[in-house]
Amino acid sequence: MTRRRLCLLLVSLALCLAGLSAHAGRRVVIVSSDNTAAYMEATQTLWTELARGGVAPEDILLLSVPQWAADPDPSWQASVYVALGSQAAIALAGGHGSVPVLAALLPRSSFERALHNHALKASSSFTAIYLDHALQRQLALIRLALPQAKTLGVLWGPDSMLKAPALRAQAASAGFSLNEAGLDGKPNLFPDLQQVLNGSDVFFALADPQVFNSNTIQNILLTTFRAQVPMVAFSPAYVRAGALMSLHTTPEQVGRQAAALVQAALRGKPLPAQPQEANDFEVSVNTHVAKALNLTLDGKVLRLDLRQMERLP
Amino acid sequence: MRRLDIRARMLLAALLPVAMVSLLLAGVFLLARFDDIQESYQQRIRSVARQLALASEYGLFSANQTQLQTVVRGALRDSEVRWVAVMDARGQTLAVAGHGVDAHELVYGTKEDQVFDAQRRLDTLSQPVFATGIKLDDLYEQASSRSDGLPVQLGQVVVKFSRQALDARKQSMLLLGAFISLFGVVFGVMLAAGLSRGVIRPILRVTHLIERIGRGDFSAATDVQAKPGWGGEPLQDLQENLRKMAERLGHVQEELERQVNTATQALREKKEEAEQATQAKSRFLAAASHDLRQPTHALGMFVTRLAQLPHDDQTRQLIGNLEDSVRAMKNLLDGLLDISRLEAQAVQVKLAPFALSGLFAQLGQDLAQTAHDKGLRLRIRDCPIWVMSDATLLYRILLNLVGNALRYTDRGGVLVACRSVNSGTQVQIQVWDSGIGIEPEHQHNVFKEFFQVGNAARDRNKGLGLGLSIVQRTAELLNHPLALLSRPGVGTRFTLTLAEVPPAEPPPDSMNPERAKGDNLEGAEVLVIEDDALVRSALVGLLGGWGIRVREAQGLADAQDLIQAGVKPDIIVSDYRLQDGDNGIAVVQQLRRQLQHPVPACLMSGDTDVTLMTEARAAGLTLLHKPVRPAKLRSLLRHLLAGQPAEDDLR
Numbered sequence: 001m002t003r004r005r006l007c008l009l010l011v012s013l014a015l016c017l018a019g020l021s022a023h024a025g026r027r028v029v030i031v032s033s034d035n036t037a038a039y040m041e042a043t044q045t046l047w048t049e050l051a052r053g054g055v056a057p058e059d060i061l062l063l064s065v066p067q068w069a070a071d072p073d074p075s076w077q078a079s080v081y082v083a084l085g086s087q088a089a090i091a092l093a094g095g096h097g098s099v100p101v102l103a104a105l106l107p108r109s110s111f112e113r114a115l116h117n118h119a120l121k122a123s124s125s126f127t128a129i130y131l132d133h134a135l136q137r138q139l140a141l142i143r144l145a146l147p148q149a150k151t152l153g154v155l156w157g158p159d160s161m162l163k164a165p166a167l168r169a170q171a172a173s174a175g176f177s178l179n180e181a182g183l184d185g186k187p188n189l190f191p192d193l194q195q196v197l198n199g200s201d202v203f204f205a206l207a208d209p210q211v212f213n214s215n216t217i218q219n220i221l222l223t224t225f226r227a228q229v230p231m232v233a234f235s236p237a238y239v240r241a242g243a244l245m246s247l248h249t250t251p252e253q254v255g256r257q258a259a260a261l262v263q264a265a266l267r268g269k270p271l272p273a274q275p276q277e278a279n280d281f282e283v284s285v286n287t288h289v290a291k292a293l294n295l296t297l298d299g300k301v302l303r304l305d306l307r308q309m310e311r312l313p
Numbered sequence: 314m315r316r317l318d319i320r321a322r323m324l325l326a327a328l329l330p331v332a333m334v335s336l337l338l339a340g341v342f343l344l345a346r347f348d349d350i351q352e353s354y355q356q357r358i359r360s361v362a363r364q365l366a367l368a369s370e371y372g373l374f375s376a377n378q379t380q381l382q383t384v385v386r387g388a389l390r391d392s393e394v395r396w397v398a399v400m401d402a403r404g405q406t407l408a409v410a411g412h413g414v415d416a417h418e419l420v421y422g423t424k425e426d427q428v429f430d431a432q433r434r435l436d437t438l439s440q441p442v443f444a445t446g447i448k449l450d451d452l453y454e455q456a457s458s459r460s461d462g463l464p465v466q467l468g469q470v471v472v473k474f475s476r477q478a479l480d481a482r483k484q485s486m487l488l489l490g491a492f493i494s495l496f497g498v499v500f501g502v503m504l505a506a507g508l509s510r511g512v513i514r515p516i517l518r519v520t521h522l523i524e525r526i527g528r529g530d531f532s533a534a535t536d537v538q539a540k541p542g543w544g545g546e547p548l549q550d551l552q553e554n555l556r557k558m559a560e561r562l563g564h565v566q567e568e569l570e571r572q573v574n575t576a577t578q579a580l581r582e583k584k585e586e587a588e589q590a591t592q593a594k595s596r597f598l599a600a601a602s603h604d605l606r607q608p609t610h611a612l613g614m615f616v617t618r619l620a621q622l623p624h625d626d627q628t629r630q631l632i633g634n635l636e637d638s639v640r641a642m643k644n645l646l647d648g649l650l651d652i653s654r655l656e657a658q659a660v661q662v663k664l665a666p667f668a669l670s671g672l673f674a675q676l677g678q679d680l681a682q683t684a685h686d687k688g689l690r691l692r693i694r695d696c697p698i699w700v701m702s703d704a705t706l707l708y709r710i711l712l713n714l715v716g717n718a719l720r721y722t723d724r725g726g727v728l729v730a731c732r733s734v735n736s737g738t739q740v741q742i743q744v745w746d747s748g749i750g751i752e753p754e755h756q757h758n759v760f761k762e763f764f765q766v767g768n769a770a771r772d773r774n775k776g777l778g779l780g781l782s783i784v785q786r787t788a789e790l791l792n793h794p795l796a797l798l799s800r801p802g803v804g805t806r807f808t809l810t811l812a813e814v815p816p817a818e819p820p821p822d823s824m825n826p827e828r829a830k831g832d833n834l835e836g837a838e839v840l841v842i843e844d845d846a847l848v849r850s851a852l853v854g855l856l857g858g859w860g861i862r863v864r865e866a867q868g869l870a871d872a873q874d875l876i877q878a879g880v881k882p883d884i885i886v887s888d889y890r891l892q893d894g895d896n897g898i899a900v901v902q903q904l905r906r907q908l909q910h911p912v913p914a915c916l917m918s919g920d921t922d923v924t925l926m927t928e929a930r931a932a933g934l935t936l937l938h939k940p941v942r943p944a945k946l947r948s949l950l951r952h953l954l955a956g957q958p959a960e961d962d963l964r
């Protein structure tokens with residue numbers, strides 16, 4: 001891991017040096033919110049893909065949000081910005097000039113908040129690749145993995161509540177009934193959780209930091225486990241913590257998708273006006289939990305089945 | 314510091330380090346142990362609080378009071394836990410267990426806290442309960458501006474622990490420590506006592522040995538030898554040397570004792586020899602004097618009787634010479650008698666005040682004839698002074714001194730004078746003569762018995778040399794100092810010092826034994842008991858010459874026969890030593906019984922035995938020593954007839 005980080009750092013350094021002498025108009029500037037493993041992985045994949053696509057390494061510039069904020073002047077000669085993470089997206093939303101911006105590695109709610117903060121609308125000059133997946137895909141996964149499930153338990157938070165109408169419609173069409181709670185925004189989520197779990201076949205977690213965070217997740221998982229209700233989450237970390245499975249996109253997949261869009265933009269094709277959903281995903285399964293719940297699931301099989309259903313390559 | 318004996322010192326020396334080390338170790342280990350216990354107690358209660366917080370986490374998350382109650386009740390099972398409470402994030406108490414604590418005191422806090430109530434020995438621990446954070450490498454979470462990422466406090470657990478068990482443990486540990494220390498000290502004492510005994514015992518034994526040797530008990534050395542178990546003792550050499558020393562000392566002492574015994578034995582033998590010699594001398598003297606007295610006695614009486622008869626002038630001169638010779642012989646015998654009585658300490662001193670004048674008059678009367686015969690001038694100055702002395706003994710001194718002076722003076726005279734000295738408290742009587750004097754080298758010897766200056770030929774007319782010896786002994790007896798001053802060829806002066814007293818009534822006229830009174834012996838009847846025929850016939854002749862009717866008896870039987878025949882004597886004169894072992898005292902008493910009347914009686918004896926004198930005095934009889942002077946006998950008879958008691962000068 002350390003070696004990998006060192007390697008990444010060297011790469012970034014090289015990119016920085018290269019950027020100084022690059023000619024204008026052909027540069028890709030990556031602004032990263034953080035340097036954690038997920039961001040590094042995404043950055044690496046993006047850089048690798050771009051390089052493979054013919055972009056000279058000196059034309060790829062890697063900046064942190066503070067670096068970019070210190071000098072937001074377009075002296076960077078950027079032809080396209082890639083904003084990794086919510087912070088970078090919000091920062092670039094504030095002033096990217098005429099240079100198109102592709103935000104990646106952020107949930108839909110964050111992107112929408114960034115747009116909302118700067119009174120923008122998604123366009124080809126400021127678009128995104130969402131981290132979260134379409135409700136349809138997730139419901140399909142639940143159907144695939146747990147064919148007997150009929151009722152979905154959902155706990156809404158302030159962020160996730162925006163998806164409620166869409167979920168209600170999709171669930172109905174997918175043959176699920178919903179057991180909802182948490183709409184009133186009470187601070188104590190246990191009674192709501194208790195209520196949701198009562199009479200639900202599956203607990204469907206939708207990303208919301210107020211509801212699902214590192215402080216609450218253990219007790220929530222404990223409660224679901226006690227209630228013998230499998231939880232379907234949105235991140236592999238939840239699966240590691242005790243959720244049954246999750247549908248998610250890896251940073252590598254994000255990086256690859258972003259690289260494709262950036263290369264297209266470099267060739268002169270504008271960025272898609274509508275924010276994109278991830279075109280690839282992974283299904284993680286906690287086999288211990290599955291065994292405890294008397295289930296036999298395989299993430300790879302489920303992924304393939306799901307891609308087949310969506311007619312993805 | 315008080316002086317300690319060796320045992321106490323050794324014990325102290327051995328014990329002090331043991332006790333100190335024991336106490337120090339106990340103290341150090343106890344303190345360390347206390348720290349450990351305290352530390353582990355703190356860790357335990359902290360971990361109990363944390364476990365409770367963990368256990369309460371889900372209960373607080375789920376607000377499950379039943380579950381929380383179970384948790385707090387479970388915590389109470391720990392004996393040190395007294396009270397447990399769980400509060401939720403709003404500070405409301407969800408579960409309580411235990412008693413004795415007021416829930417209102419509780420304060421909701423966000424930090425670990427510990428308070429100790431020393432009075433109730435309670436530790437109060439507050440432990441906040443946080444939700445267990447799981448690191449979610451989550452892109453979603455970061456996207457939210459509303460999530461601060463800090464752990465969320467679900468509530469608080471408050472636990473009260475009692476330190477009583479801890480205190481009890483400390484106390485028991487303290488007791489154990491004290492017990493171990495005590496045991497260590499006691500063990501140390503026993504060990505020290507045991508070891509020190511091995512050293513002290515020989516020392517004490519040696520001390521005891523030296524004490525015994527010091528007391529002279531040398532057998533202690535053999536005791537040392539007799540104990541074979543002493544081998545290998547620390548002081549064996551010392552004891553062995555002591556033993557040898559004691560042995561040598563013992564031998565030296567034995568040798569000394571043997572020599573002393575030998576010397577003592579030799580001395581004793583010498584002493585016995587000397588005593589035997591003295592006794593032989595005394596016996597010889599007594600026998601000789603007794604045997605001499607009888608014939609002298611008789612001779613005196615015969616001569617007196619002879620003088621009473623009518624004679625022609627030539628015969629009368631012869632008889633006069635005979636009387637002189639007899640008197641000289643009697644004087645010699647009297648001197649011997651006086652010496653023997655003084656030697657026997659049979660003379661009793663009767664001190665009384667009297668005038669010297671009477672004594673001097675008697676002296677002149679007695680010695681005037683002697684002086685006149687030698688053609689000497691005897692001057693006795695009259696003296697009005699009274700003295701405190703024994704008149705008879707003092708007269709004997711003066712008689713001897715003056716007689717002696719007359720004897721050794723050929724021309725001139727003898728002077729007797731007295732004078733008051735020392736402002737009238739003392740009187741000096743001086744006897745002066747113009748005689749041959751005494752050489753200075755002889756002046757010490759003149760007081761010895763049988764010493765005579767210038768009489769190497771032992772002319773018995775000059776006496777036996779007893780006079781000055783009698784004088785000196787009598788003066789010592791009376792405590793009258795006697796001084797001698799003499800120049801050869803010029804003369805001699807004797808000075809006698811005695812106590813002077815103021816004059817009283819006229820002196821009793823006792824110093825006049827031969828004073829002529831009315832001679833009333835005519836017709837008196839006297840019974841004479843005498844076994845010696847010669848003496849008896851002399852006595853009978855003498856008494857008959859005085860006109861006395863004499864009855865004579867050989868012994869008791871004769872006397873009893875006479876009394877049986879109707880004789881009633883006025884006086885009994887008896888010899889002391891009679892035939893058939895009778896003695897005069899018993900005979901007189903028997904005759905008095907027979908006569909049923911205490912007839913006046915006197916004894917005559919040639920013995921100078923002291924016991925005889927005492928016996929006679931006890932029986933109330935006057936004892937006359939042979940040879941008896943006829944004048945003295947006559948005077949006594951007169952007194953007895955007159956019914957007067959015997960006089961002192963007749964002793």
